[in-house]
Every structure is written in C-alpha cells, then in structure tokens.
Amino acid sequence: MIRVGLGQDLHRLVKGRRFLLGGIEIPAGRGELGYSDGDVLAHAVTDAVLGAAGLGDIGALFPSSDAAWRDADSMVLLRSAFSLVKNSGWRLVNLDCAVCCEKPKLLPYRDNIRYSLAQALDVSPDAVFVKGKTGEGLGPVGEGTAVEALAVCLLEKE
Numbered sequence: 001m002i003r004v005g006l007g008q009d010l011h012r013l014v015k016g017r018r019f020l021l022g023g024i025e026i027p028a029g030r031g032e033l034g035y036s037d038g039d040v041l042a043h044a045v046t047d048a049v050l051g052a053a054g055l056g057d058i059g060a061l062f063p064s065s066d067a068a069w070r071d072a073d074s075m076v077l078l079r080s081a082f083s084l085v086k087n088s089g090w091r092l093v094n095l096d097c098a099v100c101c102e103k104p105k106l107l108p109y110r111d112n113i114r115y116s117l118a119q120a121l122d123v124s125p126d127a128v129f130v131k132g133k134t135g136e137g138l139g140p141v142g143e144g145t146a147v148e149a150l151a152v153c154l155l156e157k158e
C-alpha cells in the first residue's frame with residue numbers, strides 16, 4: 001500500500017529570532033516567530049508524514065496550549081511524529097518540499113537541509129528534495145514578512 005501526504009505552514013519573520021529550515025540555521029537577520037522554534041519546513045514535513053499515515057497533525061500531537069512545546073526543537077517533534085508513523089508500519093519513499101521566502105537564497109544550504117531531513121526520516125538524502133521559491137514581491141512572502149513551506153511525501157507499507 002502507498003499513501004500520499006501534504007503539509008503546509010507559514011510563519012511570520014521577525015528580528016531577534018533564528019531562521020531555521022529543516023533543523024539548519026540560516027543567517028538571515030530575521031527568523032520565524034512561533035511557539036516552538038518556528039522551523040516552518042520541519043512543521044510542514046511533520047504534517048505531511050502524519051497526514052499520509054492518517055495519524056493526525058502537528059497541532060493535535062504538540063498543542064501550543066502545552067507549555068512542554070514552548071521553544072521546542074521542531075526536529076525533535078518531527079522525529080517523534082515520524083516514530084509514530086514508523087511504528088504503524090510505514091516507511092518514507094520520498095519527500096519533496098518547496099520553501100517560499102524572499103531572502104536569503106536557499107541554494108547554498110539546500111544539501112544540508114536535505115541531509116538533516118533525511119536523517120530524521122530514515123531515508124537516503126536522494127529521497128528528499130527541497131526547492132527555494134520567492135513570492136515575486138507579492139503578499140506577505142513577497143514583502144519579506146513571512147516564510148511558507150510546502151511538503152509532499154509518499155509512504156509505503158508492505
């Protein structure tokens with residue numbers, strides 16, 4: 001059996017926060033505002049794998065009403081969510097992602113992000129891809145006040 005999953009997330013970008021994508025910190029002068037560390041890509045990927053397995057979503061597993069998740073490392077949350085997915089018999093076939101932000105350019109960091117996500121998801125880095133997109137100057141992404149991430153994954157079970 002195979003199942004597809006979709007994840008999307010958006011965070012406001014503000015000064016005084018770290019800019020994290022898939023556990024990799026990128027120097028940007030601004031970072032994601034969030035209850036956890038705000039890692040927008042980790043959140044989108046978490047929702048994609050949980051959704052494919054029919055196991056809920058990130059807000060249900062790690063509610064912001066629970067102080068335990070304040071400033072949480074989102075890659076720890078992703079690993080924890082994916083262990084539920086694995087325990088249900090699924091393995092990841094591949095993951096494809098798009099990160100939409102005006103600045104900075106993601107290309108120099110892309111391979112580090114792929115390796116980081118691949119490690120958390122028990123796959124080879126060539127099963128994970130991440131594209132950088134801009135907002136073409138339009139909307140909050142284009143104005144540089146937000147970053148958005150999209151993720152699609154395929155899970156397989158024997």
Ligand SMILES: [Zn+2]
Binds near residue numbers: 010011038039043
């Ligand atoms: Zn988020």
